[in-house]
Amino acid sequence: MLxxxxxxxxxxSRFFQTYxxxxxxxxxxxxxxxxxxxxxxRAMKVIRDDQSESQSVMQHLSTQLEIKLDEIGDLTLDxxxxxxxxxxxxxxxxxxxxxxxxxxxxxPEGQSIDAKGGKLxxxxxxxxxxxxxxxxxxxxxPQEIFFDGPLFTPDAIAAVxxxxxxxxxxxKRHEDLMARKRxxxxxxxxDRKLVG
Amino acid sequence: xxxxxxxxWLDSASERSYQRCFCQMLTGQGFRVVHNxxxxxxxxxxxxxxxxxxxxxxxxxLKGNPGATLTPSQFDxxxxxxxxxxxxxxxxxxxxxxxxxxxxxxTNGEISELVSQQIQLLNASLVQRGHPPExxxxxxxxxxxxxxxxxxxxxxxxxxxxxxxxxxxxxxxxDEIFPSxxxxxxxxxxxxxxxxxxxPELRRRITSAAVMTAVALHSFSRRRNHFAEISxxxxxxxxxxxxxEKNGLDFSRDGQESVLTARDGICELLGQVCEELSGGRTxxxxxxxxxxxxxxxxxxxxxxxxxxxxxxxxxxxxxxxEHKAVVEAIVPEDLPKRWVWxxxxxxxxxxxxxxxxxxxxxPTHDEVIGRILAEIMVNKLQEGVEHxxxxxxxxxDVVRHQYQNILGCDDPLEGEGFERMSYVCEGLLACLxxxxxxxxxxELWPNFTRLSHESIxxxxxxxxxxxxxxxxxxxxxxxxxxxxxxxxxxxxxxEDAAADCPAALRADPILFLLFVNIFPFRASFSAVKFLHxxxxxxxxxxxxxxxxx
Numbered sequence: 001m002l003x004x005x006x007x008x009x010x011x012x013s014r015f016f017q018t019y020x021x022x023x024x025x026x027x028x029x030x031x032x033x034x035x036x037x038x039x040x041x042r043a044m045k046v047i048r049d050d051q052s053e054s055q056s057v058m059q060h061l062s063t064q065l066e067i068k069l070d071e072i073g074d075l076t077l078d079x080x081x082x083x084x085x086x087x088x089x090x091x092x093x094x095x096x097x098x099x100x101x102x103x104x105x106x107x108p109e110g111q112s113i114d115a116k117g118g119k120l121x122x123x124x125x126x127x128x129x130x131x132x133x134x135x136x137x138x139x140x141x142p143q144e145i146f147f148d149g150p151l152f153t154p155d156a157i158a159a160v161x162x163x164x165x166x167x168x169x170x171x172k173r174h175e176d177l178m179a180r181k182r183x184x185x186x187x188x189x190x191d192r193k194l195v196g
Numbered sequence: 197x198x199x200x201x202x203x204x205w206l207d208s209a210s211e212r213s214y215q216r217c218f219c220q221m222l223t224g225q226g227f228r229v230v231h232n233x234x235x236x237x238x239x240x241x242x243x244x245x246x247x248x249x250x251x252x253x254x255x256x257x258l259k260g261n262p263g264a265t266l267t268p269s270q271f272d273x274x275x276x277x278x279x280x281x282x283x284x285x286x287x288x289x290x291x292x293x294x295x296x297x298x299x300x301x302x303t304n305g306e307i308s309e310l311v312s313q314q315i316q317l318l319n320a321s322l323v324q325r326g327h328p329p330e331x332x333x334x335x336x337x338x339x340x341x342x343x344x345x346x347x348x349x350x351x352x353x354x355x356x357x358x359x360x361x362x363x364x365x366x367x368x369x370x371d372e373i374f375p376s377x378x379x380x381x382x383x384x385x386x387x388x389x390x391x392x393x394x395x396p397e398l399r400r401r402i403t404s405a406a407v408m409t410a411v412a413l414h415s416f417s418r419r420r421n422h423f424a425e426i427s428x429x430x431x432x433x434x435x436x437x438x439x440x441e442k443n444g445l446d447f448s449r450d451g452q453e454s455v456l457t458a459r460d461g462i463c464e465l466l467g468q469v470c471e472e473l474s475g476g477r478t479x480x481x482x483x484x485x486x487x488x489x490x491x492x493x494x495x496x497x498x499x500x501x502x503x504x505x506x507x508x509x510x511x512x513x514x515x516x517x518e519h520k521a522v523v524e525a526i527v528p529e530d531l532p533k534r535w536v537w538x539x540x541x542x543x544x545x546x547x548x549x550x551x552x553x554x555x556x557x558x559p560t561h562d563e564v565i566g567r568i569l570a571e572i573m574v575n576k577l578q579e580g581v582e583h584x585x586x587x588x589x590x591x592x593d594v595v596r597h598q599y600q601n602i603l604g605c606d607d608p609l610e611g612e613g614f615e616r617m618s619y620v621c622e623g624l625l626a627c628l629x630x631x632x633x634x635x636x637x638x639e640l641w642p643n644f645t646r647l648s649h650e651s652i653x654x655x656x657x658x659x660x661x662x663x664x665x666x667x668x669x670x671x672x673x674x675x676x677x678x679x680x681x682x683x684x685x686x687x688x689x690x691e692d693a694a695a696d697c698p699a700a701l702r703a704d705p706i707l708f709l710l711f712v713n714i715f716p717f718r719a720s721f722s723a724v725k726f727l728h729x730x731x732x733x734x735x736x737x738x739x740x741x742x743x744x745x
Contacts, residue, residue, distance in 0.1 A: 018610070021610060025611060034616075035612050035613055039717070040664045040669055041652055041671045042668075042670070044672075045670050045671070045672045046673045046675070047672065047675065048675050049645070049675045049678060055670070188678065189642070192642035192646070193641065193642075194685065196681040196682040196683055
């Protein structure tokens with residue numbers, strides 16, 4: 001073989017691996033979700049408080065990192081990072097699609113709404129929140145709600161915010177809805193009891 | 197190459213470390229080991245007593261002469277012991293008053309011509325006193341090597357990956373935590389856990405795995421790393437149990453003798469930890485300036501090991517009665533501050549509590565469990581804090597994660613979150629429910645229902661005994677209903693426990709307890725319920741009154 005420098009190359013591999021993990025979390029629409037490592041087993045099962053169960057098997061997601069032999073002569077660290085960025089984008093997209101598919105299949109009908117092909121509006125947001133179980137912080141403020149999906153573009157969200165600001169009636173309906181959600185949350189929390 | 201590994205091992209193994217392997221090889225040849233001494237003044241030269249397949253009582257006096265020849269002067273030192281071995285009646289329960297039919301001087305070295313002549317003279321004098329001729333025989337390096345090859349090496353996996361793993365183990369310094377991850381495939385492949393094995397083959401494979409365990413431990417035994425040895429022999433025992441259960445074989449016929457021999461060795465090793473700590477030795481090990489990260493976790497581990505040793509010896513008799521007071525002096529009345537470094541410490545804590553309940557019964561022990569459960573749940577539900585790592589994370593993972601910036605290492609827990617989930621809270625709550633601390637449970641219930649309770653559920657019980665279950669298991673997340681009846685919770689806590697664990701492991705609660713202390717991720721809700729019933733004094737007495745009724 002030709003001379004190689006495996007020890008130092010291992011350090012670069014470590015750098016690229018860390019870079020990929022961090023970047024995936026940074027740009028993924030689901031990057032803020034807590035990651036849990038399963039060290040054994042082939043599937044996951046959730047038994048909810050209403051005794052309903054869901055089971056899902058592990059899925060292997062992979063992408064390819066490609067480099068042509070004639071590219072290596074001019075390769076720089078920046079170019080190597082760019083190669084990894086391409087792969088990262090593909091992986092993030094696969095992960096996001098996978099999560100969306102799983103959520104769509106797992107969320108019960110009763111918690112779904114149909115936007116009927118229309119755009120995001122204040123009415124859609126109100127309808128959506130009405131169906132959601134909203135959690136609150138001990139100080140009474142609602143816990144952050146994350147939106148995901150083609151409907152929720154930054155422009156569409158800004159437009160909806162404007163719609164609420166321009167329409168006091170919509171604002172009032174939203175406040176009433178959140179007040180009701182807060183009461184529901186309080187009732188749920190007060191319900192955490194070991195009785196008998 | 198593997199033969200050379202065995203030779204190297206035999207040529208540098210101390211008497212203490214090859215004795216365990218020797219007993220396993222006897223077991224593999226159909227002997228039943230009835231006595232395996234710990235080097236005490238009471239041993240009278242009888243290191244090992246075994247019953248041969250044809251019913252003869254055989255005594256063995258072991259000497260460690262690695263890579264050397266037993267000289268006449270060394271023989272002089274043991275002549276008295278050999279004579280006692282051949283002539284004195286045994287005091288072993290079940291064999292009282294009996295004199296061994298055959299005796300062997302065993303050495304992992306050679307015996308000089310002069311020593312052979314002295315043994316002949318000794319035999320002649322025994323004949324004059326009415327003993328049969330050739331009463332004392334010898335087993336030397338050549339025989340041990342042949343046994344190791346026939347009983348061990350012949351069935352070792354021959355894949356390069358396995359060979360590489362064995363070499364990796366031999367290349368360890370020996371002062372590390374035993375690398376179970378590397379040893380696991382070696383045991384799995386030797387015991388053929390991926391296929392069905394008939395009983396005669398499995399019996400041979402068990403002996404082979406035992407020889408491998410002894411060889412794999414070489415670096416650790418040389419450093420007298422007792423905990424590493426305890427870990428490896430515990431793995432050997434649970435893997436043998438799993439292999440018998442997987443193949444649907446009768447454990448008492450095919451695996452029990454080997455497990456009992458391993459168990460004897462483990463008990464002796466616990467005694468050696470105790471011995472090392474007698475005389476006021478502190479729990480500090482290695483570079484003291486890094487102990488800020490490791491001292492308390494090590495202390496908890498040692499307290500748990502000593503608690504196991506105490507409960508084991510109380511149940512089966514103290515082989516070194518003087519150790520009882522030593523253990524009681526080592527294990528403190530109160531735990532040090534800030535000892536909860538992760539969920540992996542909880543099996544140590546529960547073992548400590550169950551020991552304390554026996555030594556100094558008091559209702560405060562259950563109150564401490566309640567306090568710890570409350571602390572863990574608050575930690576898990578709080579935002580912006582470092583959440584306790586899961587029991588799959590070792591103390592080294594946690595320390596590297598906490599100090600990665602100054603250590604310049606990878607973060608083993610990078611990106612992983614432990615918020616709002618727990619593997620241990622169900623088990624801790626079960627202890628409180630069994631203690632009938634209803635008010636405390638009611639107080640803790642709201643936070644308990646806010647957590648996801650994690651566990652691994654195996655499809656076949658035999659997988660529970662392994663370091664990793666493989667694909668035959670499902671990770672289960674349980675979210676409890678917000679409102680529950682106390683009686684319903686009591687029923688859940690009291691329902692049949694450890695049904696998902698191998699039957700032979702359930703039949704040996706001490707081994708089970710040791711196993712969950714070594715592999716904390718096996719201290720599942722089900723396992724803790726079972727162990728609580730076996731070791732918690734209140735549960736034990738409740739159980740015995742039920743039995744009496």
